[in-house]
Amino acid sequence: MGFGREKKSSSALDELIEKAGGCAVVDGGLGTQLEMHGASFNDPLWSALCLIKQPDLIKTVHLEYLEAGADILVTSSYQATIPGFLERGLSIEEAENLLRRSVKLAVEARDEFWNDIQRNPLHNRNRALVAASIGSYGAYLADGSEYSGNYGPKINLEKLKDFHRRRLQVLVEAGADLLAFETIPNKLEAQACAELLDEENVQIPSWICFSSLDGKNAPSGESFKECLDVLNKSKRVAAVGINCAPPHFVLDLIKNFKELTVKAIVVYPNSGRLWDGIAKRWLQPSKCFDDEKFELSATRWRDAGAKLIGGCCQTTPDTIRAISKVLKLKF
Numbered sequence: 001m002g003f004g005r006e007k008k009s010s011s012a013l014d015e016l017i018e019k020a021g022g023c024a025v026v027d028g029g030l031g032t033q034l035e036m037h038g039a040s041f042n043d044p045l046w047s048a049l050c051l052i053k054q055p056d057l058i059k060t061v062h063l064e065y066l067e068a069g070a071d072i073l074v075t076s077s078y079q080a081t082i083p084g085f086l087e088r089g090l091s092i093e094e095a096e097n098l099l100r101r102s103v104k105l106a107v108e109a110r111d112e113f114w115n116d117i118q119r120n121p122l123h124n125r126n127r128a129l130v131a132a133s134i135g136s137y138g139a140y141l142a143d144g145s146e147y148s149g150n151y152g153p154k155i156n157l158e159k160l161k162d163f164h165r166r167r168l169q170v171l172v173e174a175g176a177d178l179l180a181f182e183t184i185p186n187k188l189e190a191q192a193c194a195e196l197l198d199e200e201n202v203q204i205p206s207w208i209c210f211s212s213l214d215g216k217n218a219p220s221g222e223s224f225k226e227c228l229d230v231l232n233k234s235k236r237v238a239a240v241g242i243n244c245a246p247p248h249f250v251l252d253l254i255k256n257f258k259e260l261t262v263k264a265i266v267v268y269p270n271s272g273r274l275w276d277g278i279a280k281r282w283l284q285p286s287k288c289f290d291d292e293k294f295e296l297s298a299t300r301w302r303d304a305g306a307k308l309i310g311g312c313c314q315t316t317p318d319t320i321r322a323i324s325k326v327l328k329l330k331f
């Protein structure tokens, strides 16, 4: 059986990139902006707690990112997993409904924004796409291992596929336009995601993004060459890149990825702070980008070859407004 509403490969994403003038704008930190609004989630479910407690706030944040210029909304399913919800005492049906809710909230925000903006005949916006977030296994573990890649000796390819399978099915059936695999920290999980797309015959495009601690390798220490060699074989992976890594690594990483793949490159770094997975807090920055630095960097990242640019943790609608402003400049 093929999941996805209609037969399409990477075309929806390619079309958006083209309409956006060669580089589309991804939104910014969702968990971050929920926290800016007062949400608190020092909890194994992290931002997925909002799906249960404050779904309206999630829709508000999606609308804020659209208003700021985002062409792509990433859903609130990063740390929303069926085992995570079961451990919280929810039923399978309730857990799956929360995943469906994450897509519905983004689709509703997109549709409302699109209907409103079309009343302005001079608008220059694109109809946004909804990318269903699939956070790494490490995000579910809630021990910071999405930044270390250390999943322990018991994990293997099949276990990772089984971890990802049902959530992926539910998110695709719920009507997402894309799948966004986020903060993948090692080759094994990248391979599991790519193989799963084939096994499930997923018809919507996906991007697979890695985190990085040193700007040269995946957090596991495996080279991006090794990781991308696996993904280059998959026609269902439309784009590859980096999310939630420090922004000062991004330019060199884009150049490195350009040598390693012909796929579109997606980058949405965090502001440069490091996550303490045990204390569950961001450490004080050594080097951090403000919105102005994001604005300056966005054109450099585009000129180096990135086709999708946005922000991750500690970036906000103001960051995306700054990025969007420069990427959508017409000369």
Ligand SMILES: C[S+](C)CC[C@H](N)C(=O)O
Binding pocket: 043, 044, 046, 079, 138, 139, 140, 141, 142, 143, 144, 146, 244, 275, 277, 280, 313
């Ligand atoms: C993107 S990180 C800040 C998400 C939270 C992490 N997975 C944890 O639960 O510790």
Ligand SMILES: N[C@@H](CCS)C(=O)O
Binding pocket: 028, 029, 030, 031, 032, 047, 074, 075, 078, 133, 182, 183, 244, 312, 313
């Ligand atoms: N899509 C998630 C990624 C966290 S690393 C968020 O923006 O909160």
Ligand SMILES: [Zn+2]
Binding pocket: 029, 243, 244, 270, 312, 313
């Ligand atoms: Zn992040």
